[in-house]
Amino acid sequence: MLQGVSIKHLNQHLGEEVMLQGWLYNKRSSGKIQFLILRDGSGLVQGVMVKKEVDQETWAKANSLTQESSLRVWGIVREEPRAVGGYELQVTRLEIISLAAEYPITHKEHGVDFLADRRHLWIRTPRQSAILRIRSEIEHALREFFYQREFVLADAPIITPAACEGTTTLFEIDYHGNPAFLSQSGQLYSEATALALGKVYCFGPTFRAEKSKTRRHLMEFWMLEAEMAFYDLDDNMRLQEEMIMFVIDRVLHRCREDLKTLGRDTDRLASISVPFPRLSYTEAVELLRQKGVAFEWGDDFGAPEETLISENFNAPVFVHRYPTALKAFYMKPDPNQPEVVLGADLLAPEGYGEIIGGGQRIDDLTLLEQRLDEHGLPREAFEWYLDLRRYGSVPHAGFGLGIERTVAWICGLDHVREAIPFPRMLYRMYP
RNA sequence: UCCUCGAUAGCUCAACGGUAGAGCAUCCGGCUGUUAACCGGAGGGUUGCUGGUUCGAAUCCAGCUCGGGGAGCCA
Numbered sequence A: 001m002l003q004g005v006s007i008k009h010l011n012q013h014l015g016e017e018v019m020l021q022g023w024l025y026n027k028r029s030s031g032k033i034q035f036l037i038l039r040d041g042s043g044l045v046q047g048v049m050v051k052k053e054v055d056q057e058t059w060a061k062a063n064s065l066t067q068e069s070s071l072r073v074w075g076i077v078r079e080e081p082r083a084v085g086g087y088e089l090q091v092t093r094l095e096i097i098s099l100a101a102e103y104p105i106t107h108k109e110h111g112v113d114f115l116a117d118r119r120h121l122w123i124r125t126p127r128q129s130a131i132l133r134i135r136s137e138i139e140h141a142l143r144e145f146f147y148q149r150e151f152v153l154a155d156a157p158i159i160t161p162a163a164c165e166g167t168t169t170l171f172e173i174d175y176h177g178n179p180a181f182l183s184q185s186g187q188l189y190s191e192a193t194a195l196a197l198g199k200v201y202c203f204g205p206t207f208r209a210e211k212s213k214t215r216r217h218l219m220e221f222w223m224l225e226a227e228m229a230f231y232d233l234d235d236n237m238r239l240q241e242e243m244i245m246f247v248i249d250r251v252l253h254r255c256r257e258d259l260k261t262l263g264r265d266t267d268r269l270a271s272i273s274v275p276f277p278r279l280s281y282t283e284a285v286e287l288l289r290q291k292g293v294a295f296e297w298g299d300d301f302g303a304p305e306e307t308l309i310s311e312n313f314n315a316p317v318f319v320h321r322y323p324t325a326l327k328a329f330y331m332k333p334d335p336n337q338p339e340v341v342l343g344a345d346l347l348a349p350e351g352y353g354e355i356i357g358g359g360q361r362i363d364d365l366t367l368l369e370q371r372l373d374e375h376g377l378p379r380e381a382f383e384w385y386l387d388l389r390r391y392g393s394v395p396h397a398g399f400g401l402g403i404e405r406t407v408a409w410i411c412g413l414d415h416v417r418e419a420i421p422f423p424r425m426l427y428r429m430y431p
Numbered sequence B: 001u002c003c004u005c006g007a008u009a010g011c012u013c014a015a016c017g018g019u020a021g022a023g024c025a026u027c028c029g030g031c032u033g034u035u036a037a038c039c040g041g042a043g044g045g046u047u048g049c050u051g052g053u054u055c056g057a058a059u060c061c062a063g064c065u066c067g068g069g070g071a072g073c074c075a
Helices: A007-013 A056-064 A112-116 A126-149 A185-199 A233-254 A254-260 A281-291 A301-309 A365-372 A379-390 A403-411
Strands: A017-029 A033-039 A044-050 A070-079 A087-098 A172-175 A179-181 A199-209 A219-230 A276-280 A317-318 A339-343 A343-348 A354-362 A396-401
Touching: A007 A017, A007 A087, A017 A044, A017 A087, A017 A379, A017 A396, A033 A056, A033 A396, A044 A254, A044 A365, A087 A379, A112 A276, A126 A199, A126 A219, A126 A233, A126 A254, A126 A403, A172 A254, A185 A199, A185 A219, A199 A254, A219 A233, A219 A403, A233 A254, A233 A317, A233 A343, A233 A403, A276 A281, A276 A343, A281 A317, A281 A379, A301 A317, A301 A343, A317 A365, A343 A403, A396 A403
Parallel strands: A044 A087, A276 A317
Antiparallel strands: A017 A033, A017 A070, A033 A044, A070 A087, A172 A179, A199 A219, A219 A396, A317 A343, A343 A354, A354 A396
């Protein structure tokens, strides 16, 4: 079977007769002419059929087409400024593959609830398809970035015997009669692979069982976590900003049409450059106070504070050296200022909040043991992790990038649920 | 877990104490350049559930169910 050409590449076939396979996105007709809007996953194109130029059977087949019916069409590619995308297909022949039943998603407005219940169909709309193509480009760019820098992709387990950080609520599963948990982070394992392989990353789903119900939260989300031996906090931040620039550059160059479909203001992305602004936690608190917010040193930033801070800059902004009490047990204290840790979060612009959390890890065995005790974590479960400090410990650092939040920011979405094909949310896991 | 908003035709909404309506979708008819096409016609309802107030409830009250937005937590 011939594969046909994809709508995206029609401009390479001007004047030729081609075959297209796809679905009917929309149809407009008058007595003697029909406009068939086709989609094939790569874009939309308008097919035109004139009654007197085709046989009766072809005309009748086109007439009977319902929204989302699958079909094959043959026709000649022409430039046509009046049509979507600037090209159209003069249809000569048409084959119905499957006539669709009455389609629930119309071209009028729908509520989020209705669409979410039909996510498996919602993703066929131009907007949702554009988002998913951009997500794909972002994931591909990330993998290529790390490949070019000779990182080893070392995947972390999803089923884990204990909480990684001991802070968040995890999904518990039954592991042949024993309790186990779905991973909330691959970081601890990445520290092990980094000490084996030097520079590593893992990329996979992570799970948080907290009853979070906001536009920035999913129960299941994808995270890219990098971990590097012999990296300090500054090396870590430099790598992150280069990674973000690489991704933005890729999306701007390769997803122009999709960004246009989304109505994204690309100037705001194109104007971003390195180095990203760096602000210590203490300076950030100072900034908030200048803006009239009553904020106590030692408190954590909520979403409103993050937005206020990021509003001050056009690029993503690093906030580093948080108070020790706010961060996970493995964060290395700053030798010059032991009450803060060598960690940094990256806040996306335009109020999209934290997209990266990371920092330098404790490399001293005694201090790490002390921190486990302070956090009330069971030493036995972490013996393997402590081994990493017993056998050739080195300074090392890493970070985790939340994919859906990054996609939401780059696409300009108002909710992360549109940034993943099938979102898992507090009160929704269908379909 | 808490705060807040909501549920009426397949969909999006209107009717706010007095006979439940529009646009779209569907079906039928018309139209040779449509752009969420347009024009004419038809079918389509236990107003989320349970109870209460009232001569009378989609409308007012209470409880329940399901969901949206947000807080906390985080990516």
